[in-house]
Each structure stands twice: as C-alpha cells, then as structure tokens.
Amino acid sequence: MIEAVTYYAGRGGPNLGEALLRAFEKTCEIARLNPEIGVVWRSKTRMLSLDRFPYNLIYVFQQGNLRVIALAHQRRRPGYWRGRTPEPR
Numbered sequence: 001m002i003e004a005v006t007y008y009a010g011r012g013g014p015n016l017g018e019a020l021l022r023a024f025e026k027t028c029e030i031a032r033l034n035p036e037i038g039v040v041w042r043s044k045t046r047m048l049s050l051d052r053f054p055y056n057l058i059y060v061f062q063q064g065n066l067r068v069i070a071l072a073h074q075r076r077r078p079g080y081w082r083g084r085t086p087e088p089r
C-alpha cells in the first residue's frame with residue numbers, strides 16, 4: 001500500500017496518492033459491510049476492485065472481521081500474494 005501511494009503521489013501529486021488511500025479505505029468498508037459482494041477467488045478469498053485504480057482488494061471475512069490478504073495490482077506480478085493464508089494466525 002505504501003509503495004502504491006508513494007508511486008501515485010510521485011506521478012500525480014499528493015492528492016492522487018491520497019485518492020488511492022481513500023479508494024482503498026472505501027473498498028474495505030464496502031467489503032466489511034457486504035462481505036459477500038466480492039467475487040469468490042481462490043479458496044476462501046474474495047476479490048473486489050478499487051474504483052479509479054488498477055488494484056483489487058483480496059480479502060476474507062471471518063468471525064465478523066475483514067482480513068485483507070493483499071492489495072493486488074491487476075497487471076503486475078500476478079499472484080504474488082497467493083502464498084498468504086486466509087486462515088487466522
């Protein structure tokens with residue numbers, strides 16, 4: 001997340017970096033309030049796209065809690081996060 005915000009802030013100014021952060025927070029809130037809204041993706045995870053940015057939120061909703069597995073760029077390093085477990089540690 002930090003890398004992505006830094007990248008967008010460097011390319012388009014601090015407002016663009018902040019816009020990415022807001023889009024991430026909004027998507028997390030949507031997933032928290034409607035956990036089944038995301039597309040089922042790999043086992044127990046779900047995927048939900050961020051507005052305006054080429055990122056997907058990969059998450060699980062367990063025991064009333066949203067757990068973000070990855071903020072995955074839609075075109076770069078596909079699947080780098082797949083080794084992360086959706087199970088609580």
